[in-house]
Amino acid sequence: MTTVHPHPEEPEPMTTAPSAFPSPSPARQIVPPEDRYATELAFLAAHDDGPRPPAWRLTPRAVVTFVMGSAGRALKLPDDAGVPDGVPRRLVVEDKFVGDRALVERCVVTLAGERGLLLVGEPGTAKSMLSELLSTAVCGTSALVVQGTAGTTEDQLKYGWNYALLLAQGPTRQALVPSPVLTAMSRGAVARVEEVTRCLPEVQDALVSLLSERRIAVPELAGSEDALAHAAPGFNLIATANLRDKGVSEMSAALKRRFNFETVGPIGDLDAETALVRGQARASVERAGAPFQVDDAVLEALVTAFRDLREGRSTEGWEVERPSTVMSTAEAVSVAGALALAAAYFPGDRDVLGLLPGHLLGVVRKDDPADAARLRGYWDGPVRRRAEQGSATWRTLWDLRTVLEG
Numbered sequence: 001m002t003t004v005h006p007h008p009e010e011p012e013p014m015t016t017a018p019s020a021f022p023s024p025s026p027a028r029q030i031v032p033p034e035d036r037y038a039t040e041l042a043f044l045a046a047h048d049d050g051p052r053p054p055a056w057r058l059t060p061r062a063v064v065t066f067v068m069g070s071a072g073r074a075l076k077l078p079d080d081a082g083v084p085d086g087v088p089r090r091l092v093v094e095d096k097f098v099g100d101r102a103l104v105e106r107c108v109v110t111l112a113g114e115r116g117l118l119l120v121g122e123p124g125t126a127k128s129m130l131s132e133l134l135s136t137a138v139c140g141t142s143a144l145v146v147q148g149t150a151g152t153t154e155d156q157l158k159y160g161w162n163y164a165l166l167l168a169q170g171p172t173r174q175a176l177v178p179s180p181v182l183t184a185m186s187r188g189a190v191a192r193v194e195e196v197t198r199c200l201p202e203v204q205d206a207l208v209s210l211l212s213e214r215r216i217a218v219p220e221l222a223g224s225e226d227a228l229a230h231a232a233p234g235f236n237l238i239a240t241a242n243l244r245d246k247g248v249s250e251m252s253a254a255l256k257r258r259f260n261f262e263t264v265g266p267i268g269d270l271d272a273e274t275a276l277v278r279g280q281a282r283a284s285v286e287r288a289g290a291p292f293q294v295d296d297a298v299l300e301a302l303v304t305a306f307r308d309l310r311e312g313r314s315t316e317g318w319e320v321e322r323p324s325t326v327m328s329t330a331e332a333v334s335v336a337g338a339l340a341l342a343a344a345y346f347p348g349d350r351d352v353l354g355l356l357p358g359h360l361l362g363v364v365r366k367d368d369p370a371d372a373a374r375l376r377g378y379w380d381g382p383v384r385r386r387a388e389q390g391s392a393t394w395r396t397l398w399d400l401r402t403v404l405e406g
Contacts, residue, residue, distance in 0.1 A: 033096075037096075039091070043077070043093075044137075045058055049081075053111075053112045067097050068097060069093050075093065097126060098276050099126070099130075104130075114235075115259070116259040120242075121242070122244065122266065124331055125329065139184075139187070139189035139190045144181070149199070157193070158181065158206060159178050185230070187234075192237075192240075196241050197249050197250070205252060207255060215230045270300075270307060273332075274296075277302070278299055284333070284337045292344075295353075298356065301393050301394065306331070306332045308382060309374075310326070321374045321377050323371035351396075353397065356400075361403070380401075383401075386398075
C-alpha cells in the first residue's frame, strides 16, 4: 500500500472558523482625562509660565484652572509662546468639577507640598473624578491607580514578581513587577488609591512608611542597587474614602497623620446640580448613539427629589424622612440617563415623567427595602403639597403614587 504525502510546498487546506473574539475597536466607552482634555493641557502648559513644583506639567494656578474652568472666559496665549500644532492661541477651558474653588486650591497646595491627599465624602460626590483631574494636570496621567478592596494585597501597593522569570533567573530587577505606586515613584508622578478604607489594616499600613520615607525596600534584591527604590521628585499619592465605609477598615492614627484630609460635599446649588446631571446624562446617552430627549422640567423634578431626600428637608423647608441609601448626584445622573434611553429606544410608548417614580423606588431600596415607605412619605408630603399649589409636573407625579406600592 502506497502512502501519498502532500507536497511540502502545497500544504493541505485547512478550514478555520470565524474568530469568536473580533479585533478590538479603537473606540472607548470612557476617554481618560489625559486624552479627552489633551488640547487644554497643552494650552495651559504654554499659557502660564509661573513657578512649578518639581516634575509638574502645569503650574499650581493652571491646575486649578484646568479643574474649575475659565468661567466661560477665553484665555489668550502670550504672543511669544510656542505651542504644538493643533493647539489654538485662544481657548475657553471647560469647567469639570462642580464644587468649591477653595477646596481645589487646598488640594493643589497639599500636592505641591509633597503631602499625601485624602479626599473623603459621601458616595457619588465626585471624589474619584477630582483625583483623576488633579493627577492628570499634575503629571499627565490618571492611570497609575490601585482600587482598594478587601482583597487588595500589599503586593498591589508595592511590587510583585513575574514568576516565570523568577524561577528561571531568581530575584532580579527584570523579574520584579512594579505596582502603580512604585511606577509613580520611579517617574515622579501621582499615584491614586481608590477606597483606601476598604483595604485591610495591614495593607493600609504599607502606605505609612511609603509616605514618610518616600522609598520602598525590596529585600529580595539585597546587595544590589535595586534593593531600595527611592521616590523621584514630584511623586505623591491621592487616596479616596467614602464616609459610609469608614467602619470597613478604620485608618490608623499613623496613616491619618500622613495625609491632609479634604471633604468633598454634595453640590450646594440646585441649578448647578441640574446642569451637571443634564450634561453627564447627555454625554452617556450620546455615547450610546441615542438622542437626549428629557425635558428640563423632568430633570429639575428629578434633581429636586434627590436633594430633598438627601438633605432631609425640601426646598420649601418641609421636613422629609431621609432614606438610608445615599441619594448622590451620581445616582441622579444614572436615572437621568435611563430616562433618556427609554425616550430614545421606546419613543411614544410612555411619558418619560411617568417613569421617574419607578426609578426613584429602585434607588431608595438599594440598602433597605423599608426605605420604600420613606419614599411614599415624601410623596404624601412635598409631592402632594406641590401638586396642590398648581405645579403640573408635580401633579402628574402625585397621580403616579400607586407605582410606589409595588
